[in-house]
Amino acid sequence: MTDILFSSKVFTWVMKHMARLSSVRILDALGRFCDECIQRHREMFDANNEPSDFVDHYLAKIEHDTSSSAAASEEDDKEPSSFTGPDGYLNLNKVTKELFLAGTHTTSTALLWSLLCMVMDPEVQAKVREELDRVTGRTRLPGLSDR
Ligand code: HEM
Numbered sequence: 001m002t003d004i005l006f007s008s009k010v011f012t013w014v015m016k017h018m019a020r021l022s023s024v025r026i027l028d029a030l031g032r033f034c035d036e037c038i039q040r041h042r043e044m045f046d047a048n049n050e051p052s053d054f055v056d057h058y059l060a061k062i063e064h065d066t067s068s069s070a071a072a073s074e075e076d077d078k079e080p081s082s083f084t085g086p087d088g089y090l091n092l093n094k095v096t097k098e099l100f101l102a103g104t105h106t107t108s109t110a111l112l113w114s115l116l117c118m119v120m121d122p123e124v125q126a127k128v129r130e131e132l133d134r135v136t137g138r139t140r141l142p143g144l145s146d147r
Pocket residue numbers: 098099100102103104106107110
């Protein structure tokens with residue numbers, strides 16, 4: 001619940017600030033935002049703990065590939081993977097940014113259309129209301145475990 005609330009607060013903050021920016025500045029701001037998130041994950045990262053999200057899994061892969069590439073002998077002509085060293089962190093920033101871009105407009109547009117369709121069709125609206133009340137109740141937000 002706290003995670004969902006934190007994510008939705010961060011999301012609202014990002015979207016509010018983005019609304020005032022041009023598209024180039026939006027991409028720069030998003031890149032910096034992703035860098036900050038990745039940096040926070042790097043500070044908290046512990047390879048002995050179970051990864052808690054996508055960035056943790058990616059960091060574990062960077063650490064694994066970077067140390068196996070350092071261990072490889074110099075004669076070994078195997079190309080380093082795209083997860084290795086500084087490129088790994090650059091790619092992590094790009095992938096995170098891409099997921100953010102691919103996931104925001106699509107989701108908000110789908111939600112907007114769903115709301116519009118329910119405004120036009122009160123019967124469906126009532127079914128959705130009933131399912132929400134039955135599955136999550138009115139005291140918490142829906143989560144992945146409700147699937
Ligand atoms: C209602 C919400 C969404 C809709 C309608 C939607 C729709 C689509 C569509 C139509 C494609 C192209 C698929 C293809 O041509 O093969 C796509 C690809 C993609 N979507 Fe979404 N999407 C949604 C949410 C998200 C979210 C939340 C994320 C990430 C968190 C995401 C990440 C991606 C990515 C990374 C691709 C490219 C996949 C690839 O390269 O094969 N999407 N999406």
